[in-house]
Amino acid sequence: MFLTQLLPTNKKQFNTTTMKTVSSIVENYIKTKPFLLNALSLGIINLTSLSRNIMSELENEFGKEVKQGAIVMALKRLTEELDFKLNHKINKVIKNIGEITVRSQLTDYTFAASETVLNKQADLITDINNFSDIFYTSSRGVNETNIVVSNSVNHLVDKHFANEKLIQKLENLASITVKLPKENIVVPGIYYFIFQRLAWEGIIINEVISTSNEFTILVSENEVDVAFKVIKDLKN
16 A cells, blocks of 8 residues: 555656756757747747757757657746746846947057056056047956057057057947946846847947946947947837
8 A cells, every 4th residue: 555655656756857857958958059049038939840850969968768748848938937037137127228328430459468568558548638538448358458549549559559469450440338227237148138139230349348337349330320229229
């Protein structure tokens, strides 16, 4: 009597564990396919057809036969979760995007990191302070230092950094600075959502500069109007 009661319970527990494992494999697979992930969130994919196409790959990962129904269920659950995360949390932040500022006629310099480059930057900033309405920003990586300035002060950069190793110089760029609501730091996917839209329009982003509640992208002056419209339309 004891064994009769015990066996169905164990069987139920085993099936639940199996379903969780299938769901985990499906989720991990989808997360490695960014565009597929987004298409699922938009609800534009037939889940039955998708499950059929990915079944053999999932079975290899699972190590045994997987029922198509289990894959469809896992995809449906994942789609519902994505709908909440993207269409609710992210959209709430995107709708509250603040001012969008555009600056044109910029030059992007990239120098190799060196022991003297910081001193050169200090000298450059001292000179730039004598000019009004000048765009200047910089960032430092492990091996490179990046400086973006208005074209009108290119001669100062060229003078102060004459002995530094120039890796790249891009001219005729424009910047788009976007002010984000404070909630952006606790909601995952904000940057992905924005940059994905820009990628769909074929916009090439030359640089990304960010602080806690705003980010700046550098694009070609030929593409700035389209990039601005893409970001502005996100709020609508």
